[in-house]
Amino acid sequence: MGLTRRALILCSGDESSDHLIDLLVNNGYIVHILTNKNDAEKYLGKPVYIHLLADELIGEDLESVLGEVELAVAMSPNEDLNLSVGKILRSRGVPIVLAIVRSSEAEKKAESDGMIPINVARKIFEELVRILKLRFTKIVLLESPVAVLSLHVTSDSRLLGKTLKEVESEYGVGVTIIRGGNTITDPEQEIQQGDMFIAVGIIDKLRELLVQ
Amino acid sequence: MSKREWLRRELGTIDMYSLVHADFQSTFYLTLGFIALYSGREAFFIVIYAVALMIAIAIAYGEIGSRFPEAGGSFLYAKHAIGGGLGFLSSWLLMIDQAIMVSYGTLDASNYVLTYLGVSHIPPQILAIALSLMLYILTLIGIRESAKVALGIVIIDFTVIGALLISFNIIAGTVAEPPHYRWEGVEPMDLLVALSLASRGFTGVDAIGQLAGEARKPLVQVPRAAFLTATIGVLYSLPLTAILMSRISYEELVEEPSLALLLIARETPYISWFVEPLVVLNIAVIMLIASLAGYISFSRLAYILSHENLVPEPMVRLHPRFRTPYISLTIVLIISLLFILPGEISFILEVYAIGSLFNYLVVSISLLMISRKGELYGGFTSPRVRGIPLTALFGIPLTFVGLVFNIIVKWSFLWILGLWLLLGLIIYMRRRESKGFRLHSG
Numbered sequence: 001m002g003l004t005r006r007a008l009i010l011c012s013g014d015e016s017s018d019h020l021i022d023l024l025v026n027n028g029y030i031v032h033i034l035t036n037k038n039d040a041e042k043y044l045g046k047p048v049y050i051h052l053l054a055d056e057l058i059g060e061d062l063e064s065v066l067g068e069v070e071l072a073v074a075m076s077p078n079e080d081l082n083l084s085v086g087k088i089l090r091s092r093g094v095p096i097v098l099a100i101v102r103s104s105e106a107e108k109k110a111e112s113d114g115m116i117p118i119n120v121a122r123k124i125f126e127e128l129v130r131i132l133k134l135r136f137t138k139i140v141l142l143e144s145p146v147a148v149l150s151l152h153v154t155s156d157s158r159l160l161g162k163t164l165k166e167v168e169s170e171y172g173v174g175v176t177i178i179r180g181g182n183t184i185t186d187p188e189q190e191i192q193q194g195d196m197f198i199a200v201g202i203i204d205k206l207r208e209l210l211v212q
Numbered sequence: 213m214s215k216r217e218w219l220r221r222e223l224g225t226i227d228m229y230s231l232v233h234a235d236f237q238s239t240f241y242l243t244l245g246f247i248a249l250y251s252g253r254e255a256f257f258i259v260i261y262a263v264a265l266m267i268a269i270a271i272a273y274g275e276i277g278s279r280f281p282e283a284g285g286s287f288l289y290a291k292h293a294i295g296g297g298l299g300f301l302s303s304w305l306l307m308i309d310q311a312i313m314v315s316y317g318t319l320d321a322s323n324y325v326l327t328y329l330g331v332s333h334i335p336p337q338i339l340a341i342a343l344s345l346m347l348y349i350l351t352l353i354g355i356r357e358s359a360k361v362a363l364g365i366v367i368i369d370f371t372v373i374g375a376l377l378i379s380f381n382i383i384a385g386t387v388a389e390p391p392h393y394r395w396e397g398v399e400p401m402d403l404l405v406a407l408s409l410a411s412r413g414f415t416g417v418d419a420i421g422q423l424a425g426e427a428r429k430p431l432v433q434v435p436r437a438a439f440l441t442a443t444i445g446v447l448y449s450l451p452l453t454a455i456l457m458s459r460i461s462y463e464e465l466v467e468e469p470s471l472a473l474l475l476i477a478r479e480t481p482y483i484s485w486f487v488e489p490l491v492v493l494n495i496a497v498i499m500l501i502a503s504l505a506g507y508i509s510f511s512r513l514a515y516i517l518s519h520e521n522l523v524p525e526p527m528v529r530l531h532p533r534f535r536t537p538y539i540s541l542t543i544v545l546i547i548s549l550l551f552i553l554p555g556e557i558s559f560i561l562e563v564y565a566i567g568s569l570f571n572y573l574v575v576s577i578s579l580l581m582i583s584r585k586g587e588l589y590g591g592f593t594s595p596r597v598r599g600i601p602l603t604a605l606f607g608i609p610l611t612f613v614g615l616v617f618n619i620i621v622k623w624s625f626l627w628i629l630g631l632w633l634l635l636g637l638i639i640y641m642r643r644r645e646s647k648g649f650r651l652h653s654g
Contacts (some may be wrong), residue, residue, distance in 0.1 A: 030281070031281075032283050035589075037589070041589075043431075044591045045432065046281075046426070046429070046431075047280060047282075047428070047429065047430050048281055048431075049279070049588065050279075050588065050590070051585055051587055051588060051589070052586070052588075052589055054587060059585065059587035060585055061582070061585060061588055062586060062587065063293055106521075123654070177386045
């Protein structure tokens with residue numbers, strides 16, 4: 001295997017592929033584009049290999065360099081195609097395969113096939129929550145029974161006016177808040193509307209904190 | 213994770229053409245007189261054969277090169293189509309041509325200048341070494357800088373050979389009737405030798421493929437540069453042959469076949485006094501820039517072979533500031549000095565371009581195989597005849613015949629290539645063994 005760093009993009013047919021190509025090329029990657037004949041011409045102005053999708057998806061030429069591909073991004077609008085190509089790439093030993101998906105079901109399938117799914121619907125949702133500061137809670141299990149809770153503090157939250165120390169002693173969790181981009185850990189600080197509230201602790205205690 | 217190193221993408225179509233022009237044209241300037249010497253009245257037909265071969269090679273490079281965005285040229289093409297072993301073999305053979313090009317280009321430029329100036333007390337080797345060092349520094353500093361210098365030389369060449377020598381002779385109405393012009397009664401001396409020389413008359417186009425890794429838009433710029441090369445090759449070679457056969461008598465040519473262009477300059481009506489020194493200067497700088505192309509091609513081939521672990525690792529290293537393959541460039545410098553020092557490289561020149569022809573044959577075959585797979589999309593696709601690209605259809609038989617001509621004529625000198633191949637084979641086997649060892653030892 002050579003020293004060349006290769007990346008593969010199952011193209012999206014829009015300018016997001018262009019941006020990704022530029023990013024990778026400017027970082028020294030040799031980029032291979034996998035696309036159909038209709039979209040192939042769009043990439044002639046880029047310093048990339050253009051592989052046409054074969055009946056078996058991955059053609060012989062692309063197959064011969066897969067051993068050198070260290071990153072693949074399946075970003076076509078076709079979710080099933082992303083999953084199929086991603087699965088083949090993982091089975092051929094490509095270490096990092098990112099797959100764009102739109103449903104939870106596809107997200108699970110991608111994960112089970114060894115890919116890193118990027119759920120577009122979820123990303124849109126998260127972005128909306130961030131921009132509009134909507135009520136949002138999320139509990140992620142770190143290592144059972146320890147989990148992390150994050151939520152946006154809204155005007156109707158029962159946490160409003162409480163200090164970090166009060167919450168910590170009441171539920172036995174560690175608390176921090178992010179306000180205007182700054183991390184606040186002062187135990188005497190009161191929780192305000194717009195804060196991002198983060199707590200780490202036993203998952204049952206976090207759930208209890210949520211329903212209060 | 214190993215350290216990432218990559219070449220800068222800074223070249224446009226004209227830059228690429230400029231870097232190839234001198235390598236390409238210099239071979240024809242050097243061989244034109246000898247082709248005419250051996251082919252006599254048939255010289256024009258022999259040059260047409262050379263031009264057909266050149267077009268086939270250039271367009272084949274354009275078509276296959278429009279599918280590969282990285283440095284490596286024929287090595288990559290052969291590796292994809294046939295296998296890494298043949299890719300290494302053909303690239304290794306091409307590399308000796310590039311090293312010879314650096315040596316004979318600088319030595320020839322020195323000879324031209326010193327002879328014309330009547331300087332006999334300075335050995336040409338001294339000037340050639342200085343020139344080779346200068347080119348080494350230039351290629352070390354950067355490809356863009358090299359391209360700018362090459363573009364300047366292209367403009368000089370267009371002015372002196374294109375505008376003054378060719379156009380002036382045509383406008384002056386001194387060109388006789390084709391195809392024999394004024395050599396009607398001149399019997400060919402040895403057509404096989406002439407065909408062998410003609411097959412090697414336009415080597416150098418391969419550098420376009422090497423530059424793909426430094427082109428901004430290789431998939432469209434490589435075919436454009438190849439088309440430009442073919443077009444200008446035709447526009448130069450056929451008129452120069454016609455003018456030579458019209459203005460210069462065969463007896464005059466026999467005296468100094470290596471100075472065919474200078475002979476034309478001496479016989480150019482009205483402006484010979486003016487154009488003669490310019491032609492000397494022009495040929496000297498063209499030889500120099502051909503050497504520059506030799507530096508670039510050799511170092512880029514070594515770079516890609518090192519990338520593939522086929523030659524020692526240091527050859528892939530890039531200069532931290534200039535991002536050029538400085539170890540590979542230093543190796544070219546050392547080889548060139550070894551060839552320059554004896555001051556006589558005609559022996560090595562006997563095998564010049566045979567490796568290139570083999571390489572071109574491999575490229576045409578690779579094009580055929582890659583096209584039949586149909587997976588790699590490119591910026592230029594030639595018409596197909598029963599699924600076979602027209603470029604490969606012409607390229608394969610023409611390059612094969614050219615190679616056969618040279619093997620027949622240069623049979624007794626092929627041991628030189630054999631030695632070079634043996635060295636390559638030893639390196640290749642050792643690298644394979646060391647790779648195997650690494651695999652087993654984890």
